[in-house]
Amino acid sequence: MIPGEKHDTCKLCCKDAQLCKSHIVPEFCYGRIYNEKHQLIEGWFGENGLKKRTIQKGYREHLLCADCEGIISRYEKAYSEYWYGPNGLPEEVNVDHLVLQKADYHKFKLFHLSIIWRISVSKVFSSISLGPYDDAIRKILLNGISVPQGHYPILGCVLTDDEGRFAHNEVSTPLIGRHDGSRCYTLRYAGCDWIFIITDHPTRAQVKLSEAVSTDGKITLLSMHFAKAPIGRHMIEALWQAQKGGKR
Numbered sequence: 001m002i003p004g005e006k007h008d009t010c011k012l013c014c015k016d017a018q019l020c021k022s023h024i025v026p027e028f029c030y031g032r033i034y035n036e037k038h039q040l041i042e043g044w045f046g047e048n049g050l051k052k053r054t055i056q057k058g059y060r061e062h063l064l065c066a067d068c069e070g071i072i073s074r075y076e077k078a079y080s081e082y083w084y085g086p087n088g089l090p091e092e093v094n095v096d097h098l099v100l101q102k103a104d105y106h107k108f109k110l111f112h113l114s115i116i117w118r119i120s121v122s123k124v125f126s127s128i129s130l131g132p133y134d135d136a137i138r139k140i141l142l143n144g145i146s147v148p149q150g151h152y153p154i155l156g157c158v159l160t161d162d163e164g165r166f167a168h169n170e171v172s173t174p175l176i177g178r179h180d181g182s183r184c185y186t187l188r189y190a191g192c193d194w195i196f197i198i199t200d201h202p203t204r205a206q207v208k209l210s211e212a213v214s215t216d217g218k219i220t221l222l223s224m225h226f227a228k229a230p231i232g233r234h235m236i237e238a239l240w241q242a243q244k245g246g247k248r
C-alpha cells in the first residue's frame with residue numbers, strides 16, 4: 001500500500017479501492033500565495049462568530065480512488081487556470097460587481113459542485129448533507145454530465161479589502177440557509193463567498209439567480225468588502241447576538 005492510502009469504498013465511483021487522501025478544498029483556493037511562513041488561513045464558526053487559525057496544509061480525508069482523484073483534479077486544474085488566468089479575477093476591484101467572460105460553464109459549475117459535494121461526503125463537516133442531491137451530484141461529477149444553467153445556482157461575491165484590493169486569504173466552514181424552499185450553503189474560498197442553492201427543480205427566482213453563472217461563459221460576481229460579504233456579515237450578526245445574549 002502506498003503511504004497515505006487506505007482501502008475502502010470510493011465516494012465517487014462507489015467501488016472498493018485504495019483511497020487517496022483527497023483535499024476537501026484544494027490548496028489553491030486558500031489564497032494566491034501562502035503567507036510568509038507558508039501557512040494557510042482557515043476560518044470556522046464558533047458560538048462567537050468566525051474564528052481563524054493558520055494551518056500548514058489544507059484538510060484532507062480518504063475519499064477517492066486514484067481514478068476519481070484524477071477526475072476531480074481535472075475540474076480543479078481547469079478552474080485554477082481560468083480563475084488565475086487572463087480572463088479570471090483582476091488584482092483590484094473598485095466596482096460593486098464585475099463580469100468575467102470566456103469561462104467554460106460546464107467545467108466552472110462542476111468544479112464548484114465538486115467542492116460542496118466533497119464537503120457533504122466528508123466526515124469533518126457532519127452538519128452538511130445534501131441528502132438526495134449527494135447522489136445526483138456524485139453522478140454528475142463522475143460522468144461529467146452537463147448541468148442545466150437553472151440547476152444548482154451558484155452565486156459568487158468577490159471579497160475586497162479597504163483599498164479595493166482582492167482580499168483572498170482564507171477558507172471557511174459553510175453557513176446553512178434556505179432560499180425559496182431549497183437548502184443553500186455559503187462557503188468562503190478562492191477569494192469569494194460562494195452561495196450554492198441546492199435544487200434541480202428551481203423556482204422562477206432561482207432560475208433568474210442562476211444567470212450569474214451563464215452557459216455563454218459570462219460570470220457575474222458581486223464585489224464587497226470582506227466584512228460586508230455574506231460570511232463577514234454573519235460574523236458580525238453572530239457577534240452581535242453573542243453580545244446581546246451575554247455570551248463571551
Ligand SMILES: [Zn+2]
Nearest residue numbers: 010013065068
Ligand atoms: Zn473511485
